[in-house]
Amino acid sequence: MSKAEQNPANGEHDRDFSVMFAALGDPTRLAIFDRLADGKPRSISVLSDDADMTRQAVTKHLRVLEGAGLVQSHKVGRESQYAFCPEQLAQARAYLDQVAGRWETALMRLKTFVEGDDS
Amino acid sequence: MSKAEQNPANGEHDRDFSVMFAALGDPTRLAIFDRLADGKPRSISVLSDDADMTRQAVTKHLRVLEGAGLVQSHKVGRESQYAFCPEQLAQARAYLDQVAGRWETALMRLKTFVEGDDS
DNA sequence: ATTAAATGCAACCAGGAGGTTGCTTTATGT
């Protein structure tokens, strides 16, 4: 859309955030992310154990989450542990806060206008 | 997965939020949403004018956003105006805040533990 | 009344997402 297209930086901006939101936009992935929010790293097997899908499927989801920066993995021995990664979450929160802020200030302006504050 | 599956309410919980995140998980849609955050309702034509895609495509995106409750539409005359809808955004923010909160308390607990607070 | 604008509807299409199966590789435990 224009406002994003006209400002090239904003386009990339949107794309970056959309990647993260897309990562959270799948119920399975959101559940995994939610589960990891207790800080405890978990192996793929552990995360797959009580899932109603294959280990490979879970692996793919974890890769997506990692690609979005929402989760980090490091191999320990033969297993790879996935752990919560708070930076991107903070980014997401900041973005939503910013949007909400724009909305609220716009609402304020409208309110004072409609109240006849024509000073 | 399990923790969500075992608690049926939590499963629905995740699904609901995932719908909203999925709606924001497309760069085009995120750009539209971002643009509408100034409070001004816009018609489909206006939103399509400077988009690099068909009006139909934009319409579909708007329907998705509306389905997620992020945007509301009402017909005025021959055109349908789409406007920002802040409630769901607030929900999303609250959810992310809650997740971040869980993470931080977990971090706290770990820190006090590792500091040898074995009282 | 006619023309033009704004939208809706439906069919269609290519590609990617989510998932599976089968096999290989790399560590662990005994």
Next chain:
DNA sequence: ACATAAAGCAACCTCCTGGTTGCATTTAAT
């Protein structure tokens, strides 16, 4: 040394998503 557990890789399949085109409908403007 050997069996087993954890994970990686690759091919494959199905279905949904993002996008298109073509035509019909409703409303506004002249």
